[in-house]
Amino acid sequence: MADIKALITTVVTPLVQYPDDIKVDFKETTRYLEYNLTVNPEDIGRVIGRQGRVASAIRTIVYSVRVSGPKRVRLTIEDGQQKNS
Incomplete structure (x- = not known):
């Protein structure tokens, strides 16, 4: 688990302007090991990339x-904005 978190952080850190805002949360469900990557809202475009190519490469x-x-491992990518419920 810690190795995958470190891998995600290592891959994403050079892509963003605000590396201190990178947060990787882990949750285990019945079918998946889910990792939730949260970055600064200004960095979300850099992490997703054009047509999702960077996000696809990170997921690969x-x-x-x-x-x-x-x-199986699952990765979701979110910006750091609060959700209105």
């Missing part, structure tokens, strides 16, 4: 990590 790297057991 993260999904290629071998985990024990039947669970």
Whole structure:
């Protein structure tokens, strides 16, 4: 778990202007090991990239990590804005 968090942080840090705002949360569900990447709202475009190419590349790297057991890794990317409910 910590290795995947470190991998996500290592890949994303050079892409953003505000590396201190990078936050990776982990949640385990019945089917997935879910990682939620949160970045500064000004950096969301850099992390997603044109037509989602950068986000797709990040997901490819993260999904290629071998985990024990039947669970799969899932990565979601969010900006740091508060959601209005």
